[in-house]
Amino acid sequence: xxLSTRLSLAIAALLLLTTGLAALHVLSQAxxxxxxxxxxxxxxxxxxxxxxxxxxAPTAAHAEAVLRQLDAARHLCVRWDGSAACSRQxxxxxxxxFARRVRSAPGIQSYRITxxxxxxxxxxxxxxxxxxxxxxxRDARGLLAMLAGMxxxxxxxxxxxxxxxxxxxxxxxxALNALRQGRGPRPLPLPLGDELVAIAAGIDALGVQLRRxxxxxxRLSREYQTAEEVQRRKLACELHDGLGQSLTALQADVxxxxxxxxxxDAPGAAALESLRGTLGExxxxxxxxxxxxxxxxxxxxxxxxxxxxxxxxxRRAQPQPRIRLRHGAPQPLDASTCLHVYRFVQEAVNNTQxxxxxxxxxxxxxxxxxxxxxxxVADDGCxxxxxxxxxxxxxxxxxxxxxxxxxxVDIGPRRGGGTRVLLRWPEVxxx
Numbered sequence: 001x002x003l004s005t006r007l008s009l010a011i012a013a014l015l016l017l018t019t020g021l022a023a024l025h026v027l028s029q030a031x032x033x034x035x036x037x038x039x040x041x042x043x044x045x046x047x048x049x050x051x052x053x054x055x056x057a058p059t060a061a062h063a064e065a066v067l068r069q070l071d072a073a074r075h076l077c078v079r080w081d082g083s084a085a086c087s088r089q090x091x092x093x094x095x096x097x098f099a100r101r102v103r104s105a106p107g108i109q110s111y112r113i114t115x116x117x118x119x120x121x122x123x124x125x126x127x128x129x130x131x132x133x134x135x136x137x138r139d140a141r142g143l144l145a146m147l148a149g150m151x152x153x154x155x156x157x158x159x160x161x162x163x164x165x166x167x168x169x170x171x172x173x174x175a176l177n178a179l180r181q182g183r184g185p186r187p188l189p190l191p192l193g194d195e196l197v198a199i200a201a202g203i204d205a206l207g208v209q210l211r212r213x214x215x216x217x218x219r220l221s222r223e224y225q226t227a228e229e230v231q232r233r234k235l236a237c238e239l240h241d242g243l244g245q246s247l248t249a250l251q252a253d254v255x256x257x258x259x260x261x262x263x264x265d266a267p268g269a270a271a272l273e274s275l276r277g278t279l280g281e282x283x284x285x286x287x288x289x290x291x292x293x294x295x296x297x298x299x300x301x302x303x304x305x306x307x308x309x310x311x312x313x314x315r316r317a318q319p320q321p322r323i324r325l326r327h328g329a330p331q332p333l334d335a336s337t338c339l340h341v342y343r344f345v346q347e348a349v350n351n352t353q354x355x356x357x358x359x360x361x362x363x364x365x366x367x368x369x370x371x372x373x374x375x376x377v378a379d380d381g382c383x384x385x386x387x388x389x390x391x392x393x394x395x396x397x398x399x400x401x402x403x404x405x406x407x408x409v410d411i412g413p414r415r416g417g418g419t420r421v422l423l424r425w426p427e428v429x430x431x
Contacts, residue, residue, distance in 0.1 A: 255276075321360050345377065362378050378418060
């Protein structure tokens, strides 16, 4: 649950509690006012009946007239011999719950009145606060409605105010998520409150440090890749000048020996032929390694040709997995971009051959409608669950190559089993 929602609910609960206490106070005041009014009328009725009971014996007509006057009074009901029974009136317009909480216990008193002719009548006095309850409800409902309206309006005001005041917190959370993902956050708006200002300043400082660290990382990665390419070229030259010349000399010696061996020396001729074949295979393997160390086609921007040579070398060195290369002949790229894509494919295929235990490997190169380039390397091997390890250098090299291209790499499971590596990078003008 969001912080603004929790605060709004907490404040709403506090307002409801306050309103409930105010409503209880209103009910208590209405109950007290009703009780006071009924008690006053009851005192009047008690005084009147007490005078009839203790004073001079009244005539029957006078006693009945007095009793009828009391019975007609508000909040009182009088029953005597020959009169109708008192019926409890209902509070007109007041809800039942209000009447139950305001109505007090009825007061009932009986009096024996002796008439002048010696007869006695029994008068019973009861209280009936129905009229007073109706009046109390008319007075209280306006106040209760005003309290309910104030609670509703206050909740709306609190909701929008809390949401507005805590809006910078959402920007802070987004900035923290950007830092967690390794991205520098955007400049934060100035929030309200010294604490949030301090937090925003800290996040901005972390963002600046992260951007500097990322810039240093990219610079070091470029320097490392440049040094790596220099070493590859140096190693290629040494292999070509050293091992290549030695192989050429050995092939020349084998050719010389084949001319000097006697015709009837079949075992020797077979051994020389086997040696000539081994030297030929070694020469082919050496040329493949030299092409991988220093792919000459890349210097002219022929990425597709270099990838074809790379795939052919992998096929000769290891028949499994079976590699298929498909490309849509994208426009020529600069030498640096071609080199990064070439090394990316080389590393991805090496990872597949080492870990995936795949039977088929597909390499696709193309370009989408937005002009961005994409490269996909997919296999049908054992999948990411068996080979994925963030501590390995293979995946790290893939990510470094993607960063060097200002692109991104997505490594995940392939539909149908296996692993899919997808590289995307923006269009780069040819240098």
